[in-house]
Amino acid sequence: MRTVQRAVVARPQLVSSLVRGRPLAPRRSHPRPFSQQFGPASNIPGADQDEEEPSKPSKSGPEPKSRLGPTFSRAFEAAMTTFASIAVLGLAGYSYHVYYKSLVLRKIEKAFEPGDPMLELASPAEPHVAPREQPADDTEHWIARPEQAKINTIINGESKGRYYLLIGEKGTGKSSMLLEAMKEKNGEGVSMFEAHADLEIFRIRLGKALNYEYHEDYIGSLFSIRGPRDTTALLDIERAFNKLEKVALAHRNRMGKPGRKGPLILIVNSAHLIRDNEDGNDLIELMQQRAEQWAAANLITMVFNSDDFWVYERLRRYATRMEVIPILDLPKTRAIAALERYRARYFPEQKRDPEILKQVYDLVGGRLNFLNRVAKSSDMLKMCRQINEAEKTWFLNQCGILGEEMDDDVMDQQKYASAAMVLAKALVEREKDMESSYDDEHGHILPQIPLYIARQIMTRADFIQSYDHENIFTIDSRAMVRADSVPMMNAFKEICAEPGFNDYLEATLDRISAIESINRTKELTFKDLWIEQKGEQRGKYSFVTKDARGRETGTIEMRVHPDKPPEEDDD
Structure with missing residues (x-):
């Protein structure tokens, strides 16, 4: 933009008055007409002008200078500024999006590091047992079940290519054996959570086990009209499994390096709490499809723990790589x-x-x-x-x-x-x-x-x-x-x-x-059947029976017989 500079010429009277120290008498101004103040060629207040122009330019003088050049210049400058702002904003948003996706995968990887919330919840000491009564080696098994060795191989990642269903009555020790197997490696490579009948609660518990927030902490959602939770719980569970699959693929690529060997382990405890309805069956079908795919690719081994038979019935329909481990009561010698x-x-x-x-x-x-x-x-x-x-x-x-x-x-x-x-x-x-x-x-x-x-x-x-x-x-x-x-x-x-x-x-x-x-039993009652004619009770209904083709096959009549007088005794 051009800067208009005006030359200020000091008047002699103003200078002499200031030098002598006398006040300057106010100058009377006579207002001029509007047409003389702002003529066609004069400058309107607020507009830029290099020098004073005559109030009434001659009609035969030169035309005013075109302003298209400065207008295009300003428009181009504004467009470039807007484009640069949008480019910077888009680059920042895309960079944050890439960073957030990598952050989600790192958080899920951290869920399979040593330490698990289920182990921490199962670790507190018994309140009624004094510390002096605790055995020296508190980590040993209280009872060695024959199924414990099999479960240890599953949790340690040594058993591959299958997914498992633990089924047995309540209180037989299924969850305790899983926790005991997790303690050997301090929960490394294992994540366990409790199922629930409500899909929303199931979704939250799965997200907690996988350390996944379902994009609810995504800052970009603050600028969108539709929130990240504008969907169903089943779709969120599918999204969580997609993220878990990416982590498992990266984990399989690192298997040759020092560290854990074998696939990751995901345990769904108390699967019988899922309702046996349409939503529950959809959830079980979704998890079974993932379990079949992951078992075939040696990515993730899923373990279902159930007290009820209907879960086995539901999984058996499409099971090809499922192995059932029944957990029964202890025999007499082991129980004693x-x-x-x-x-x-x-x-x-x-x-x-x-x-x-x-x-x-x-x-x-x-x-x-x-x-x-x-x-x-x-x-x-x-x-x-x-x-x-x-x-x-x-x-x-x-x-x-x-x-x-x-x-x-x-x-x-x-x-x-x-x-x-x-x-x-x-x-x-x-x-x-x-x-x-x-x-x-x-x-x-x-x-x-x-x-x-x-x-x-x-x-x-x-x-x-x-x-x-x-x-x-x-x-x-x-x-x-x-x-x-x-x-x-x-x-x-x-x-x-x-x-x-x-x-x-x-x-x-x-x-x-x-x-x-x-x-x-259905009771059929006919009304107005008793018609008194000539001193007698008479009445009749006629029913016509037809076959499947509509042809008449017969007629049924219902008549009213007159009441008989009571028989007189011979006596």
Whole structure:
């Protein structure tokens, strides 16, 4: 832009007045017309002008100078400034985007470094055990299960090309074995999280396990109209698996270098908590597809841990590289050894009686959860009786029958309860037909029925899955149905042995059949059939029957017969 400089000429009167020190008299100004102040060629206030121009230029004088050149110059300068600003902003945004994507991958890699939140949560000491009572080597296994060696090879990355499903009843020690295997390498290369029925919570837990924020911390989202979470939880889980796959590929390329050998491990604990509905099935299908692909490429080994049979049923449909590891109760010898070690840990000063340990096993079986609870109690036999009573109460609360006097409003619940009672009675009768239900070496041998026969006994095919989820009955990997535990089987036998149980169950079943018969019976009532003609009650309805082609096949008539007078007695 041009800078207009004006020459200031000092007037002689102003100079002489300033020199003499006298004030200068104000000069009167006479305003001029607007046309004289701003003529066609004069400069408007605010505009640039090199020198004063005459107020009224001659019409025959030269034309005013064109301003297109300065306009184009200013427009080009503004355009270049805008382009440079956009270029700098775009370069900064792209650089941040590249940096953020690399940061996400580094954060996911950090999730598989030594140390895992699940290990930290499982590490606190028992509050009721004094430090002096802790054994010297607290890292050793309390009980060496035969499945522990297999799980160690999986978690250490030595077993490749497969993905695994751990299935067994609640309290058999599945999660504990996984945590024990993770402790050997301090969780290096392993990430574990708990499943949940809500997909949003499942998404958050997966993100926490993978150290992935689903781009919710992306600064670019502040300038966008649609947020980064404007999607479904299932799509976010797919995005997390995509990022995890990139990390696994980079990890496989570094396998030749010193460090961990084998694929990464992702453990989904408590997979049975996922709902068996459309959303839950979509989630399981998504995870299984990833597990199949990663197992084939030796990228990631997925491990599913479930208490319920339906997860195995759902995965088995499309499984080609899945291996099932059943986790059962301990046999008698191992259970007594585990109980003895538990007892020595909590009460080292007490002497352990082998006969009492055997009685404990006879009452609660080889379930590690029950053995641990019994070992913590001062009176072990009393705790065993409490466990048996609790299992019986649970079964009656869930599946108690109401007998012949039940109301028809509880029809659906009583169908569910009576079917469980029928199946429990069938298991008790099956145990009576067995040659032996107890072995001196193995211990308890619970009676079991194939799944399809159990459905025939109940006359229902949909209840058994709910029983498995409620820990009343269990279905193993061979599709065999039995009581969920030894205390539950003891509850079945006590209930079926009560006086009048068979009659009470039969009355309940008859009442259910009667209500169903009433609901299936339809009553047809005809009105205006009684027409009195000539002193007699007459009336008739005619029905025409037709075949599938619409041809008449016959006629049905319904008439009203007049009432007969009562017969007089001979007397």
